[in-house]
Amino acid sequence: MDFDTLPYADFDQIFYAPQFAADCLGITTKALRSFEDEPGMEVRRMNRGSVPARVYTPADLFKIASIRRSKGLTKTLQRPLTISTFVQKGGTAKTTTSVNLAMYLGFMGLKVLLIDNDPQGDATSMLGYDPDLTPEELVDLGIPADRAVNGSLGNIIATSSLFAPKGLADVIKKPFGEYGPHLLPAEGLLEDMEVAINASANQDFRYALFISKGRKRELPQADLSGYDVILFDNAPSGSLMTRNSMVASDMILCPIRMDKFSCRALARLGNKLQSFAEEYQRSPDVAAIPTMFIKNRPRAMAHLAALSQMFPGKVTEGKLYFSEDYSKALESGLPVLGWKGASENSAGAMRSVFGEILERLVQM
Incomplete structure (x- = not known):
């Protein structure tokens, strides 16, 4: 589905049943219910049949995740971390991975800033914002003006x-x-960042310097100290913008389709990371995620074996399976982890993979 045609979804009018809500947070429905009496929590009831049933909005879930964290019930990181999602190949589910990982980490109680580092703004669009239309044009379409982008x-x-x-x-x-993942959106003008970085001193370290100072509260315009994870979604190109995000990162997340072209792209990335280590004295961790995986297909298994040999210990045990749920979720204007129709084959597999990623982050 074309990102330009994504529908508008009012996230405040998305209501989850207790079981779905509990699955998002990785807890039981009994544990979920125990947070109803927390200060500031107001759980809605909707009539389903003759009995009013509890329902939760996405914002409710992220607030509960924040409460769980305050009570020491979630995993915490040893230090703030930066992640870049990248592989030099289109169509490998990079943006889908970035957006849903931001949601998953938020459900696990972490404070996340997702930075759309791609002028096309696909991550921005997936979260319901329009990088192209003005507020007035959106209102004419029946979409709130605040869904327009006002910078990058x-x-x-x-x-x-x-x-x-x-x-x-x-x-x-x-x-x-407030408690969910925050988005620093993209718009078409962001492509000028390439020119701006190229003309600056220490051009490969602009993002790293920005993040370092922001986390130390040394930038009056950008206090980044409250974020546990800063997550970059990149274009599938080795641009200065992408390179900046990678130099700033502690982990490179690589969604890989099980075909020879994607595996070849990852091999090129491996060579690039070796040169990174030599040139920048930085060696970010790598997490390769098999995506659009089809079970019991010999060719897919062969590519998986080659991938595991290429990056020993870096390929996730879990896989993101081929599923129509991804396109159906987009048609609803929601990421998969926020779509009520998602199955165990899509959302369940995604939670399993992201659980592995979180374990690696906790250990860093």
């Missing part, structure tokens, strides 16, 4: 006169409320 990473870093300086609070989006 370029405006926050402000490396040149190509971008009007703005504060993080002026640009950031919070699709699921």
